[in-house]
Amino acid sequence: MNFLFHTGRYFLLLVQILKRPENPSIYRKQIIVEMDYLGLQSLGIVSIISVFMGAVLTIQTAFNTEHPLLPIYAIGFATRQAIILEFAPTIVSLILAGKVGSRIASEIGTMRVTEQIDALEIMGVNAAGYLILPKTIAMVIINPVLIVISMFLGILGGYLVSLITHVMPVGHYLYGILFDFSPFDIFYALIKTVVFAVIIATVSGYYGFYTRGGALEVGQASTKAVVMSSIYIILFNLILTQLLLA
Amino acid sequence: MIQVSNVSKSFDGVPVLKDISARFEQGKTNLIIGQSGSGKTVLLKCIVGMLECDSGSILYDDLDLTRMNFSQRRVLRQKIGMLFQGSALFDSLSVEENIIFPLNMFSTMNKEEKRERANFCLKRVDLQNVNHMFPSELSGGMKKRVAIARAIANKPSFLFCDEPNSGLDPITAIVIDNLIKEITKEFNITTIINTHDMNSVMEIGENVAFIYKGQLWWEGSNQDILHSGNAYLDQFVYSSKLMHKLKK
Numbered sequence: 001m002n003f004l005f006h007t008g009r010y011f012l013l014l015v016q017i018l019k020r021p022e023n024p025s026i027y028r029k030q031i032i033v034e035m036d037y038l039g040l041q042s043l044g045i046v047s048i049i050s051v052f053m054g055a056v057l058t059i060q061t062a063f064n065t066e067h068p069l070l071p072i073y074a075i076g077f078a079t080r081q082a083i084i085l086e087f088a089p090t091i092v093s094l095i096l097a098g099k100v101g102s103r104i105a106s107e108i109g110t111m112r113v114t115e116q117i118d119a120l121e122i123m124g125v126n127a128a129g130y131l132i133l134p135k136t137i138a139m140v141i142i143n144p145v146l147i148v149i150s151m152f153l154g155i156l157g158g159y160l161v162s163l164i165t166h167v168m169p170v171g172h173y174l175y176g177i178l179f180d181f182s183p184f185d186i187f188y189a190l191i192k193t194v195v196f197a198v199i200i201a202t203v204s205g206y207y208g209f210y211t212r213g214g215a216l217e218v219g220q221a222s223t224k225a226v227v228m229s230s231i232y233i234i235l236f237n238l239i240l241t242q243l244l245l246a
Numbered sequence: 247m248i249q250v251s252n253v254s255k256s257f258d259g260v261p262v263l264k265d266i267s268a269r270f271e272q273g274k275t276n277l278i279i280g281q282s283g284s285g286k287t288v289l290l291k292c293i294v295g296m297l298e299c300d301s302g303s304i305l306y307d308d309l310d311l312t313r314m315n316f317s318q319r320r321v322l323r324q325k326i327g328m329l330f331q332g333s334a335l336f337d338s339l340s341v342e343e344n345i346i347f348p349l350n351m352f353s354t355m356n357k358e359e360k361r362e363r364a365n366f367c368l369k370r371v372d373l374q375n376v377n378h379m380f381p382s383e384l385s386g387g388m389k390k391r392v393a394i395a396r397a398i399a400n401k402p403s404f405l406f407c408d409e410p411n412s413g414l415d416p417i418t419a420i421v422i423d424n425l426i427k428e429i430t431k432e433f434n435i436t437t438i439i440n441t442h443d444m445n446s447v448m449e450i451g452e453n454v455a456f457i458y459k460g461q462l463w464w465e466g467s468n469q470d471i472l473h474s475g476n477a478y479l480d481q482f483v484y485s486s487k488l489m490h491k492l493k494k
Contacts, residue, residue: 022320022351115334122294123348123400124323
């Protein structure tokens, strides 16, 4: 029953978000600001995690696939596929759900409990649209950029670890990451990224927008936003993988 | 003018407002008073449309708020200014940006005109050289003034104030009260103030509505309130030792 209530209210909120903006130029400016807050300010963490995960993936794959029948370049191939298909779009989106999702929910939740959202509504502003739509559009634009950077850095991490630790010959790694490359894999990853961006922004926005109470409830809304965004990302990851790759 | 007729509201079957009717005049400071939990905030929220009343009508001049759809309400709300209990200034915006915000959304003014309007509003509430400060850098009284400046920026026809004096010292509270009264007269707007502060009642209460347990018990001016003959109102008015001594 509770699930149905939240689902219904979430979709009603989406309808509200998609209503015509009062002044589109304000929304456009807000999108640029949000691209910086939600996207560029996440570049650091995404970069660090991507490089190290790429490196660890390469080492793990190298140690777990030592077999005379397996060519060495398969390590590079497996690393590339894992990074492009799953690590960059899904794991990085889960990390962003934690970082960006909690930020969105706590920002909007605080605005709710300090009556700032009431002030917007009293002015005649569509508060849901003004607060959530620019964030959603900003994430839909900037997250694919972050994910492509993550893919590049992940593969670079694998290259660096090959170069530094000699876990495998660099030449084989380079051959492996170019072997049997399908551009559709990138397309698939970007589709997932866009869907996950919408989930992070709207689910977190939803929990922030309907916060009631005070500081404690803002914290709870933030936690719920992260948990529910993560669950929906994993669920939609399965659905999209089945739809696009099966 | 705002006319409230037979408004009722309940939460989970518990009645909070019971068949309230009142008239709030244009160009006057209309006060809704009552003790905490009496239903005055619910009434104010019903009047501005933040809560839906279960029955009754709320007329803004000739327009019935209870019959309006979302879009019609948005248009009406552009004529409304509201001062919230906690000021509700946008934390991430400077004072000037806060005041310009409604103008950015709804006016066709250019940048320079908006800035001029913001400066005019700030001057009107006796604040200067705070344009680039942020709400976190302001005192409670200054926040209230900025909130008033933002509320009048878009030249509203209706001004609502929810506990405008809460958290303020008595002197600042009187300054804010008088500011609201002056603005009401100057721009000839319909102002409704929600308060339980007897100083405000005596200072600016031209039309006072007393609510007790969700019902309207008395209406009149601050001139009459001390001699209302209403037991509940007397209990409220003379609840402080100061008022009690004054009465004696």
